[in-house]
Amino acid sequence: MLKPQDIFVLLKLVVMGSRPWSYAILAVELGMSPSQTHSALKRTLAANLTVRQGEKIVPHFRNLKEFLIHGLKYVFWAEQGEMTRGMPTAYAAPPLAELLVSTATEPPPVWPDLDGEVRGIAFQPLYKQAPQAARTDKNLYELLILVDAIRSGRAREREIATKKLQIRLEQYASDI
Numbered sequence: 001m002l003k004p005q006d007i008f009v010l011l012k013l014v015v016m017g018s019r020p021w022s023y024a025i026l027a028v029e030l031g032m033s034p035s036q037t038h039s040a041l042k043r044t045l046a047a048n049l050t051v052r053q054g055e056k057i058v059p060h061f062r063n064l065k066e067f068l069i070h071g072l073k074y075v076f077w078a079e080q081g082e083m084t085r086g087m088p089t090a091y092a093a094p095p096l097a098e099l100l101v102s103t104a105t106e107p108p109p110v111w112p113d114l115d116g117e118v119r120g121i122a123f124q125p126l127y128k129q130a131p132q133a134a135r136t137d138k139n140l141y142e143l144l145i146l147v148d149a150i151r152s153g154r155a156r157e158r159e160i161a162t163k164k165l166q167i168r169l170e171q172y173a174s175d176i
Contacts, residue, residue, distance in 0.1 A: 002047055004076045005032065007068075008127035009040040010049060011147070014059050015139040017175040029137065031129040061173040068147060069162050078152035081122030086110030087131045088118050090148040091157050093141075099160055109152070123148065143168065 012030055013021070023034040023041075030037065041057050044050040049067060051060045087093070091100040092108030109123035110116060113131040125131065126144060134141035146168070149161035 002043055002049075002075065003040070005036065005127045006040040006043045006047075006049075007072065007076065007147070008130065008133075008144075009037050010044050010059060010064065011143045012133070012137070012140055013041075013050070013057070014064070014169070014172050015137065015143060017172055030133050058176055059173075061169055065166060065169050068165060069150060072147065073151045076126060076151065078148060079124040080109065080152070081112075081124070083107060083119060084110065084112045084116075084122045085119055086113040086116035086122065087134065088120065089123050089125070089145050090153055090161075092118070092120065093145045095142055095164055096145060096149055096157065096161060100157060109148070123152070126151075 009026060009030060009032070012026060023037045026032070026037040027034040032040075041050060045052070045057065047067075049060055049064050050057050052058075087110055088097070088108050089111050090109045091097065092110070108118060108120040110118050110120035111125040111131045111134075112122045115135075116131070126147060130144055134144055143165070146161045146165040149157045150165065153161060
């Protein structure tokens with residue numbers, strides 16, 4: 001059975017492209033243990049979201065795209081909470097913020113984070129380490145934002161996020 005951290009690890013693998021990696025490297029960059037990253041990728045292999053290419057494990061982009069767009073919001077739905085300080089996500093962060101105008105009366109969704117600079121409605125990230133990992137990897141942050149918009153957004157937000165996600169996945173797939 002897939003866990004949210006499996007998708008978190010897989011999205012990191014996507015943005016790494018053809019860059020060499022190890023479980024230890026993934027673990028450090030994601031703030032996880034090597035055994036957690038190993039288990040996560042083992043589950044993504046079983047779910048056919050990754051495939052083996054020789055000695056490497058790589059994303060199965062077609063299956064991943066289908067799962068992220070059509071299945072993720074049902075399996076790992078977005079939970080929202082109370083006002084808190086955190087990092088903007090979904091429609092409130094790039095690459096969606098410049099395309100979607102929010103109402104001034106509605107606080108933005110944020111991942112709860114003590115180091116966050118924005119006050120908004122708590123939005124549970126896909127995995128608890130997302131804010132820390134996103135701080136050091138802009139590309140991962142943007143993929144997580146798009147995924148969050150698909151997990152929770154209104155129809156227009158989901159549509160725009162879906163299109164942007166498809167474009168990015170195609171770009172990453174061509175780099176491998």
